[in-house]
Amino acid sequence: MKRFLKWTLGVMLGLLVLAFAGLSYLAGSPKDALYMARYALPHMHRGTLKVGDDAPDARLLALDGQTRFHIRERTAGRPLVLVFGSFT
């Protein structure tokens, strides 16, 4: 039984090290992997939207800081390409 536990723990630790190595490779370095795990992964969601779904709406603020408009206001007549992102 002890031997089984030892092996299980060993395999789990190995997988953890592999996962961290993979994340480090993706992020660029072990430090980036830690930051990625702390700051990025909690905000990354695959989401449930799929092709054919009704497009959700949300209210946005224009660059003038005053005008508010809805995404769905921009979908009448022609397709709308939505580009989500930030500066950094």
Add this chain to the structure above:
Amino acid sequence: MQIYNDYKEHADFLTVYVREAHPTDEWQMKSNVKDDVCYAQPKTLEQRMAIANDFTKRFKYPLPFGVDDMANAADLAYSAWPERLYIIDEHGYIAYRGGMGPFNYKPDEARAWLAGRYGEVKHPEKTEAAPAPKKS
């Protein structure tokens, strides 16, 4: 953004600015320091607006632009962070759903959807003229 120049006669475009991906107080990238793109994560809508305006001015960004609210309503509705592309058709349905950026952010897929609908369009790339050499 070439895809915008190529297809703006056929489709509307809207950039939605969402919460920062690599602010100075979270996961800052060396490339952002090198490019002098250093901002803390906005805590107010005014701060978010200021960064969005910096961005559009710095790059003379031509696309229509909207800023997500501090509740991140658009981001949450579209699972958009850190970057993502969608196309909504003229009836209000999702026609193309891009993958999560940066690894699955693929403008070529959106371009392929537009090309399938409107045909291949490729205008010459606009390049800014190099500054004239200073006279000594």
